[in-house]
Amino acid sequence: xxxxxxxxxxxxxxxxxxxxxxxxxxxxxxxxxxxxxxxxxxxxxxxxxxxxxxxxxxxxxxxxxxxxxxxxxxxxxxxxxxxxxxxxxxxxxxxxxxxxxxxxxxxxxxxxx
Ligand SMILES: [Zn+2]
Numbered sequence: 001x002x003x004x005x006x007x008x009x010x011x012x013x014x015x016x017x018x019x020x021x022x023x024x025x026x027x028x029x030x031x032x033x034x035x036x037x038x039x040x041x042x043x044x045x046x047x048x049x050x051x052x053x054x055x056x057x058x059x060x061x062x063x064x065x066x067x068x069x070x071x072x073x074x075x076x077x078x079x080x081x082x083x084x085x086x087x088x089x090x091x092x093x094x095x096x097x098x099x100x101x102x103x104x105x106x107x108x109x110x111x112x113x
């Protein structure tokens with residue numbers, strides 16, 4: 001139930017934000033999600049719709065921006081895109097790689113009415 005708990009935390013953030021702005025209806029929620037989070041947008045949207053019933057966010061759509069994985073090689077400091085989950089530096093072939101992008105999960109923007 002990975003997606004369910006994410007949907008719940010998104011809803012918490014969104015409702016708090018709506019209250020601060022005196023919004024009556026939430027139209028769109030833009031999510032920035034790192035590829036490494038392994039989020040399935042259709043599943044997350046499904047749970048979100050389910051739990052937003054009878055809240056300000058009922059009927060709101062989730063918009064996803066998937067952030068590709070980026071790695072940083074520890075030995076040579078090279079920053080490179082990680083494709084197919086292969087954490088190998090293209091510069092020096094080291095496998096000693098840190099993830100610098102692709103782990104984020106955040107509500108980026110909320111469109112209200
Ligand atoms: Zn390297």
